[in-house]
Amino acid sequence: MKKIMLSVAxxxxxxxxxxxxxxxxxxxxCWKLGASMVHLHxxxxxxxxxxxxxLMDETIRYIREACDIVVEISTGGVSDLTIKERVQPCYAPYTEAVSLNVGSVNLGKAVYQNPIDDVEYxxxxxxxxxxxxEIEVFELGMINTVHELDEKFHFVDPILFALVFGxxxxxxxxxxxxRHMKEYLYETFPDEGKVLWGYTEANRKDLKMVGKALDMGAVSLRLGFEDSNYLENGVQCTTNAxxxxxxAELLREKDMEPMTSDEVRQMLKIKAL
Incomplete structure (x- = not known):
């Protein structure tokens, strides 16, 4: 049975x-219900x-008192922080993964700035x-940028992509x-086992494209109030759970099941807690 990483933001x-x-x-x-990674800013x-x-230290302390969910802290977000300020999560002992943004893009009326010197730092x-x-890509060209970064810095394989839409x-x-994003990802990284990809959708109103992403081979899904609090048919929920x-129910309908946190660590070659 195929297993999928559920990440909650x-x-x-x-x-x-x-x-x-x-x-x-x-x-x-969320962890009790199948989430194996948490994405926080x-x-x-x-x-x-x-x-x-x-406040992050306090939040993670409370989380760790009860569960072993994989902790991912973002190095991004629209702000006026310098890159040295943005990378502070890298130094926290509890941080296991970080979201990485590799290019600038318009997000609504905001400009999300990621100049290449900052990215390389x-x-x-x-x-x-x-x-x-976990490398967030918003446009096709960002996939090529990751290829160039990998040639220079040599990421640990497999490289996990979050394909972001909406x-x-x-x-x-x-x-x-x-489909275009997926095809170009495998065109750019043709070696088997080199890359994995997941699906993130901002401003989502239902789970239609989440299901399509699973059908097309996604190994991870990110859901949570950071992106949308909508379920099916425009129904809003009050908790991330x-x-x-x-x-998790959608996975089971497709004969899939959520990964455990330790299975995520094994997949991404993260040291066990």
Whole structure:
């Protein structure tokens, strides 16, 4: 039976009340329902991105009291932080993976800036600290950039891609767009076992494309309030656990099942806790 990594991104970018205990409780419930990775950004109490890891330290401490979910901390997000501030999660002992962004893109009315010098600095630091990147790509050209980065820095194989769709200004969340991304990914990285890919959809209103991504070979799905709080038929949910439960049920309908956290660590060659 094929196993899929369910990643939960629990905190909305519009959240202005960051409560470590509340976030941890939500994540723990998601883990119980099948989530094997948590994706978090470093935020202050008002939700603003910050290099100060204080609230993140507290959040992870609460999470670790109850579960072994793989901890991924983002090095990105639209902000005015410098790259040295953005890479602070690489140095935290509890960080196992980091999301890596390799190019600039319009996200709605914002410009998400990732100049190549900053990208290379981030890659150098995450490799030095032995953190696994989940590489978020929003456009086809970013896949080529990852190929160039791999030739220079030599990522640990397999390289995990998060193919991102649905933001205003980038690839739309359509089957054709996903097919183009997938085909170009394997054209650029033809060696078997070199890459894995997952699906992330911003502004999602249902699970239609999530199911299509599974049918097309995704090995991971990211769901959570950071991207959307919608279930099927435009129904909004109040907890991230509802999203993970729905995703786990979708997997079982397709004769798949969620990976455990240790299976994710094995897949990505992350040291066991």
């Amino acid at each position: 629990p905190v909305s970018a519009s959240d202005t009340d960051i409560n470590p205990r509340k976030i941890a409780d939500d994540v723990i419930e 470093v935020r202050d109490v008002h939700g603003k991105l910050t290099p100060d890891m204080t 981030c890659v150098g630091e995450l490799i030095r600290e032995d953190k696994r990147p 933001h205003g200004g980038e690839m739309p969340a359509t089957e054709n767009a996903l 509802e999203l993970i439960k729905a995703a």
